[in-house]
Amino acid sequence: MNTKYLYINTIGCQMNVYDSEQMVRRLKPLGYEISPSMEAADLIIVNTCAIREKAEQKAFSFLGRLTALKRKKPELIICVGGCVAQQEGRMILERVHNVDLVFGTHALNRLPEHIRKISLKRCRISDVEMTKEIIEFPSEIKPGIEDGITRFVTIMRGCDNYCTYCVVPHVRGPEISRRPENVVNEIRELVEAGVKEVTLLGQNVNSYGIKEGLCSFPELLKFVNEIEGLLRIRFTTSHPKDLSEGLISAFAGLEKLCSHIHLPVQSGSNSVLKRMNRKYTRELYIDKIERLRKISPDLAITSDIIVGFPGETDEDFKATLDLVKEVEFDGLFTFGYSDRKNAPAAKFSDKVPDDKKNKRLQELLELQEYYTVKKNRALIGSTALILVEGFSKKQGDGDVQEGFTGVHWTGRTATNKIVNFVDENFLSGDTALIGKIINVKIEKAFSHSLLGKPVDLKGLPVGITGEESYAA
Ligand code: SAH
Ligand code: SF4
Ligand code: F3S
Numbered sequence: 001m002n003t004k005y006l007y008i009n010t011i012g013c014q015m016n017v018y019d020s021e022q023m024v025r026r027l028k029p030l031g032y033e034i035s036p037s038m039e040a041a042d043l044i045i046v047n048t049c050a051i052r053e054k055a056e057q058k059a060f061s062f063l064g065r066l067t068a069l070k071r072k073k074p075e076l077i078i079c080v081g082g083c084v085a086q087q088e089g090r091m092i093l094e095r096v097h098n099v100d101l102v103f104g105t106h107a108l109n110r111l112p113e114h115i116r117k118i119s120l121k122r123c124r125i126s127d128v129e130m131t132k133e134i135i136e137f138p139s140e141i142k143p144g145i146e147d148g149i150t151r152f153v154t155i156m157r158g159c160d161n162y163c164t165y166c167v168v169p170h171v172r173g174p175e176i177s178r179r180p181e182n183v184v185n186e187i188r189e190l191v192e193a194g195v196k197e198v199t200l201l202g203q204n205v206n207s208y209g210i211k212e213g214l215c216s217f218p219e220l221l222k223f224v225n226e227i228e229g230l231l232r233i234r235f236t237t238s239h240p241k242d243l244s245e246g247l248i249s250a251f252a253g254l255e256k257l258c259s260h261i262h263l264p265v266q267s268g269s270n271s272v273l274k275r276m277n278r279k280y281t282r283e284l285y286i287d288k289i290e291r292l293r294k295i296s297p298d299l300a301i302t303s304d305i306i307v308g309f310p311g312e313t314d315e316d317f318k319a320t321l322d323l324v325k326e327v328e329f330d331g332l333f334t335f336g337y338s339d340r341k342n343a344p345a346a347k348f349s350d351k352v353p354d355d356k357k358n359k360r361l362q363e364l365l366e367l368q369e370y371y372t373v374k375k376n377r378a379l380i381g382s383t384a385l386i387l388v389e390g391f392s393k394k395q396g397d398g399d400v401q402e403g404f405t406g407v408h409w410t411g412r413t414a415t416n417k418i419v420n421f422v423d424e425n426f427l428s429g430d431t432a433l434i435g436k437i438i439n440v441k442i443e444k445a446f447s448h449s450l451l452g453k454p455v456d457l458k459g460l461p462v463g464i465t466g467e468e469s470y471a472a
Contacts, residue, residue: 207242
């Protein structure tokens with residue numbers, strides 16, 4: 001079989017990253033390998049996101065950039081997958097003449113058959129049919145290590161929560177969970193291929209398995225915790241209304257579960273939360289934070305906040321600022337509210353004008369910056385266990401700090417903070433440190449990362465496995 005080249009542009013959340021990986025695996029039997037460049041590709045897929053208007057625009061501007069490429073290479077196949085594909089369907093074929101295939105979020109299984117058809121007949125296809133079954137990996141194709149030692153694993157798809165601003169339930173369909181044994185087997189295969197950390201993905205992991213009568217999410221975590229060779233487990237996202245005592249206790253009981261939770265609050269105002277259909281109050285949210293911190297005092301907590309939701313008053317926004325001051329998040333993702341078709345809030349009155357939204361966003365960002373830096377600075381002088389992921393981007397770009405010369409590595413703490421560190425002795429010029437957990441002394445703190453030096457690296461990399469250093 002001739003090797004053909006595949007190029008995927010992934011926009012959006014981790015679920016799309018996982019789905020793009022599935023596409024690669026599914027297209028391998030057809031002879032497709034990852035392309036060294038976009039220009040060399042025989043097949044280009046853009047995996048799209050519809051969460052905000054900007055994300056949607058990104059997909060269309062990428063497609064626009066492909067016009068010249070297709071002119072030069074008419075046999076090039078261009079596909080649009082993911083959430084915008086699901087939302088717009090055939091309309092994309094009408095709007096963008098270069099597109100050969102539009103395939104929605106439930107059409108992953110059918111991707112190879114569509115590509116085969118298009119290669120033979122040069123037809124144009126739109127497939128946005130939704131299915132009730134959960135989509136599973138084709139088990140005959142084993143995962144590779146090429147994407148690094150950390151990996152996302154989707155444990156459930158869709159969402160039943162219908163927050164009024166959100167497009168996800170409309171483009172991903174109803175919530176459905178994968179069977180625990182399929183999740184565990186997939187992680188085992190990943191670990192065999194060299195993966196050391198997995199992030200379990202779901203829009204609301206707390207409701208994992210409930211509808212289908214499978215095991216609970218904390219039980220699934222326990223099964224994953226038992227997988228030999230796996231060093232770290234993360235998960236996202238947990239909905240505050242469903243954050244259970246079982247999950248809170250898991251932070252104390254499971255040694256591989258990282259001490260970080262992403263718990264999106266969206267707003268600090270009860271009236272906004274009500275209109276968002278979030279089904280919790282700020283008091284309940286703060287109560288859950290207190291419980292988490294009681295059981296796990298070092299737990300890092302991050303969140304999402306939407307600014308300028310329809311009808312958000314100055315008082316509502318102040319309530320959000322107050323909540324941020326009270327909780328002191330480790331990090332925050334802030335978004336300006338964006339109207340989404342199908343989402344009920346698009347029809348709400350009292351839209352907040354863009355300039356007000358931007359001013360509020362700026363104020364919130366500055367406030368959070370203060371807490372992020374404060375929390376990072378508090379770590380100076382301490383020693384943290386870092387899972388080494390690879391070489392730091394800073395390597396050789398002139399941004400290297402004084403007193404920090406050597407091989408620059410990057411990794412994360414269990415609390416999900418990025419730590420760049422230097423191996424002064426050039427012991428590890430090869431890749432031997434990747435996938436190991438090592439002790440790093442934190443010496444400098446910035447808003448997005450920490451800088452440190454390894455402790456006792458001399459013994460490494462020879463003879464010490466990641467597992468052993470984890471136990472140490
Ligand atoms: N299931 C997750 C969120 C997934 S979407 C949860 O409930 O927490 C990721 C984030 O995008 C959301 O937390 C929200 O902050 C933001 N978001 C979703 N829809 C949005 C919209 N219409 N405008 C602005 N931000 C939005
Ligand atoms: Fe969207 Fe709400 Fe579902 Fe999260 S829980 S995906 S915000 S509808
Ligand atoms: Fe975007 Fe779809 Fe994820 S809308 S955030 S890619 S679920």
